Amino acid sequence: MAVLPTCSSNLELTISVPGFSFSPSIPSSGHERCSTVRDLDINQVPSGGAEDEWITASMEVEEESWNGAPPRKKLRLTKEQSRLLEESFRQNNTLNPKQKEALALQLKLRPRQVEVWFQNRRARSKLKQTEMECEYLKRWFGSLTEQNRRLQREVEELRAMKVGPPTVISPHSCEPLPASTLTMCPRCERVATTAHDKGPTKVTAATTTATALSSKVGTSALQSRPSSAAC
DNA sequence: TTAGAGCGAAACTTTACATCA
DNA sequence: CTTGATGTAAAGTTTCGCTCT
Known part of the structure; x- marks a missing residue:
């Protein structure tokens, strides 16, 4: 089996944050089941409020959602959060509890969120690598098929020549x-x-x-x- | 302007395995 | 040695936010 590229942690996966903006966003019209409170963009710092307040507020909203039906409110990571997570992932694609805690603190996220991000990131790396391996094998298969075709053509040509068994001239006797x-x-x-014929x-x-x-x-x-x- | 399809990613669930008391 | 509790990774799935048409 061929040696395949094996540097999953070095895969450059771009984490796009579509529509990321600090400007006030209009709540999506397609999700009526969200309450008025939960329609707020949890990534957005409320006007006039400190970032800490925003985090606290968003967590409270999450706590509230557990009473009754628990619709998940999905966080969109900021560019800076994504950048730091990526950086940390490049250094180490798994986290021990202390690292997780520290990173969560630094990013103002819950440790569970950091953990989930790393799980998903590992999954994406693996998927990317599998896709690359698949492409590689496809190309290899293609070239082998082509090679096989060429060789079969040559065999046909040789057969057509109808040459006898190969004749070897000895360098010693010239016979x-x-x-x-x-x-x-x-x-x-x-x-x-054979060995006796070294020249x-x-x-x-x-x-x-x-x-x-x-x-x-x-x-x-x-x-x-x-x-x-x-x- | 709005609805809906499609996509990417966050969050969740299940399963398997390792470690420890 | 066995057993139950605990923690974590991997794989698969669900849900949601966003873009595009």
Whole structure:
């Protein structure tokens, strides 16, 4: 199996905050079940109020929502909160309780929110990586299919040539060697002569073609696979 | 201007596993 | 060694805010 990119924590996932604005937002008309209080944008600091008051207020709203039907009020993180979370995620994609507490304090969020954000972020990283692996395998499959087509064409061409068994000329005697002295290198599958024939070997066109063919496989394998030992 | 579809992300649930008393 | 409590991560799902048409 090929070596695949494995740096999930380095994946650059942009966290977009659509429509983020400090200007007063108009409550969505499609969510009538929200109370008047909960229609307030919880990301928005109330005019004239301190940020701490805003946080307290938004938490109170959440507490209230637990009486009766519990419609979730979803927080939209500010750009700054997202940035800090991302930064922290890059350093460490899991948090111990102390880190979680500290980060929550720093971001003025509840520890549970930080925890959920990290869970979702890990999930997104994994999804992104899986998608990348999928793309990689698709491309690899495509190139192997193409390679296979080419090789089959070459096999057909060779068959059409109807050449006899390969003839090897010995460098010592300058006489043709019997085909039985030919061996195949098990690693690279190139044709080689037996041990007693150490010198450079002249081969006929057919053998050359066979060697070139096998080396082609090696070359393209090198292109598509990250590592391949040279013979 | 409004309604609704679609999408992204926050929040939740379930399950599995590890640790500890 | 077994057992129950507790905590956490992963995977899957639900819900909601927002944009676009």
